[in-house]
Amino acid sequence: xxxxxxxxxxxxxxxxxxxxxxxxxxxxxxxxxxxxxxxxxxxxxxxxxxxxxxxxxxxxxxxxxxxxxxxxxxxxxxxxxxxxxxxxxxxxxxxxxxxxxxxxxxxxxxxxxxxxxxxxxxxxxxxxxxxxxxxxxxxxxx
Amino acid sequence: xxxxxxxxxxxxxxxxxxxxxxxxxxxxxxxxxxxxxxxxxxxxxxxxxxxxxxxxxxxxxxxxxxxxxxxxxxxxxxxxxxxxxxxxxxxxxxxxxxxxxxxxxxxxxxxxxxxxxxxxxxxxxxxxxxxxxxxxxxxxxxxxxxxxxxxxxxxxxxxxxxxxxxxxxxxxxxxxxxxxxxxxxxxxxxxxxxxxxxxxxxxxxxxxxxxxxxxxxxxxxxxxxxxxxxxxxxxxxxxxxxxxxxxxxxxxxxxxxxxxxxxxxxxxxxxxxxxxxxxxxxxxxxxxxxxxxxxxxxxxxxxxxxxxxxxxxxxxxxxxxxxxxxxxxxxxxxxxxxxxxxxxxxxxxxxxxxxxxxxxxxxxxxxxxxxxxxxxxxxxxxxxxxxxxxxxxxxxxxxxxxxxxxxxxxxxxxxxx
Numbered sequence: 314x315x316x317x318x319x320x321x322x323x324x325x326x327x328x329x330x331x332x333x334x335x336x337x338x339x340x341x342x343x344x345x346x347x348x349x350x351x352x353x354x355x356x357x358x359x360x361x362x363x364x365x366x367x368x369x370x371x372x373x374x375x376x377x378x379x380x381x382x383x384x385x386x387x388x389x390x391x392x393x394x395x396x397x398x399x400x401x402x403x404x405x406x407x408x409x410x411x412x413x414x415x416x417x418x419x420x421x422x423x424x425x426x427x428x429x430x431x432x433x434x435x436x437x438x439x440x441x442x443x444x445x446x447x448x449x450x451x452x453x454x455x
Numbered sequence: 456x457x458x459x460x461x462x463x464x465x466x467x468x469x470x471x472x473x474x475x476x477x478x479x480x481x482x483x484x485x486x487x488x489x490x491x492x493x494x495x496x497x498x499x500x501x502x503x504x505x506x507x508x509x510x511x512x513x514x515x516x517x518x519x520x521x522x523x524x525x526x527x528x529x530x531x532x533x534x535x536x537x538x539x540x541x542x543x544x545x546x547x548x549x550x551x552x553x554x555x556x557x558x559x560x561x562x563x564x565x566x567x568x569x570x571x572x573x574x575x576x577x578x579x580x581x582x583x584x585x586x587x588x589x590x591x592x593x594x595x596x597x598x599x600x601x602x603x604x605x606x607x608x609x610x611x612x613x614x615x616x617x618x619x620x621x622x623x624x625x626x627x628x629x630x631x632x633x634x635x636x637x638x639x640x641x642x643x644x645x646x647x648x649x650x651x652x653x654x655x656x657x658x659x660x661x662x663x664x665x666x667x668x669x670x671x672x673x674x675x676x677x678x679x680x681x682x683x684x685x686x687x688x689x690x691x692x693x694x695x696x697x698x699x700x701x702x703x704x705x706x707x708x709x710x711x712x713x714x715x716x717x718x719x720x721x722x723x724x725x726x727x728x729x730x731x732x733x734x735x736x737x738x739x740x741x742x743x744x745x746x747x748x749x750x751x752x753x754x755x756x757x758x759x760x761x762x763x764x765x766x767x768x769x770x771x772x773x774x775x776x777x778x779x780x781x782x783x784x785x786x787x788x789x790x791x792x793x794x795x796x797x798x799x800x801x802x803x804x805x806x807x808x809x810x811x812x813x814x815x816x817x818x819x820x821x822x823x824x825x826x827x828x829x830x831x832x833x834x835x836x837x838x839x840x841x842x843x844x845x846x847x848x849x850x851x852x853x854x855x856x857x858x859x860x861x862x863x864x865x866x867x868x869x870x871x872x
Binding site: 353374377421 | 807808809810811814815817818826827831834840841869870871
């Protein structure tokens with residue numbers, strides 16, 4: 314039932330998103346959208362010593378996509394950049410507490426992870442194309 | 456007041472309407488602009504073809520192939536009458552309305568749109584009536600002009616007339632293509648007037664009838680469109696069947712689109728003689744079962760009468776519109792005048808994304824559409840990313856609208872707005 318979906322935590326992150334905005338001169342800026350419902354997410358990263366020093370997201374869309382992005386930024390802030398590759402679909406769904414989403418809405422929940430994974434690959438692509446390719450494979454960018 | 460059509464009797468013909476969803480709720484299907492449900496008569500007709508006379512058409516000489524060919528061609532003739540075309544060879548079967556429009560762009564378009572020409576569309580078009588023309592224009596070096604749409608969904612005729620006059624750096628307008636009814640705004644457009652104006656300048660007009668033919672009495676000779684595209688599945692028929700009507704004198708000059716089997720008379724090493732109309736445009740084995748099933752759908756609609764279909768929908772959409780128009784912070788798109796509105800209402804609740812709205816409605820068994828409705832040019836114009844849309848058909852009732860409205864109020868409670 315959607316009462317379970319639209320719990321306080323989701324609505325709170327939707328209305329008061331954490332880490333929302335843009336970083337001036339980010340090391341990576343990645344944007345993607347979900348063509349089905351028009352959700353849009355862009356993520357800016359500031360990286361120091363392979364650690365995410367700052368992360369901001371910007372976007373518009375449904376409560377699930379925006380809350381999920383907000384929670385994801387909290388999840389990876391100050392973590393090594395490569396931890397992103399190990400984050401799975403289930404990690405996200407458990408983190409936002411929605412493990413029973415249908416095939417349509419699951420795309421909303423996972424859009425920000427997709428953007429973040431592409432961002433990580435892009436960051437390394439300029440430095441070391443070979444390892445970026447390996448990362449891309451390992452991180453299962455869907 | 457006398458009932459326009461016996462909706463409760465009609466509902467008995469639709470097995471899906473008895474379906475309970477996993478949460479025990481009855482299905483309230485309000486996504487008819489996307490696709491309609493199918494009566495058991497249509498399902499039975501498809502089943503009968505596969506069980507009794509499944510065979511390929513137009514070629515074999517045995518009995519069941521004759522039967523299949525006869526039934527397939529019966530649909531064409533019935534469709535001719537349904538839209539009042541002059542000749543049955545003006546009716547071509549495709550996969551969907553999108554393919555019908557692509558056929559025009561490829562076959563007619565590449566032979567008639569030249570470098571520097573212009574095509575006029577509107578801002579409310581479905582992507583299927585934009586992208587084929589964009590591809591064509593990119594290929595030929597032509598340009599598209601979009602007629603302005605205002606916030607109530609009405610067309611700015613002045614801008615249309617100006618585009619017709621304007622020769623500018625680009626040459627003359629060579630084609631106008633527009634939908635009879637918007638799939639987002641619900642507006643029914645005065646296409647007959649628009650066609651008349653275009654014809655005064657000898658400009659042919661493509662009509663996208665995907666949203667209009669299932670709901671309004673359609674007479675192609677009266678409207679005088681040169682092309683008409685629509686889909687079977689939006690009018691009780693199966694998926695996988697599109698229709699393209701083209702005036703015979705235009706069709707005769709068009710080269711084939713999909714080439715290969717069945718669309719030829721003779722094939723030699725160096726050249727091919729194409730088949731007669733309309734077979735020239737139906738390359739390969741067509742969707743025989745579903746074209747045959749579609750005939751039953753047309754019969755079903757004819758029995759009800761398209762005038763009654765429209766009256767029923769008008770009454771429902773008036774009830775729907777009036778039931779939600781006073782909800783706090785609701786924004787309804789399209790014309791307030793129900794006379795200019797087909798059987799749908801698109802809206803947004805302030806602060807609630809349409810996908811969240813539709814997800815909560817699903818708990819009540821209510822199926823509505825949310826998203827950009829394949830009309831992103833219009834979304835940009837309205838400055839929104841998406842909207843919710845409820846659309847009705849012959850089997851919907853006022854009780855179902857009530858369930859929808861209750862559910863909508865529940866959405867607002869959950870989001871505390």
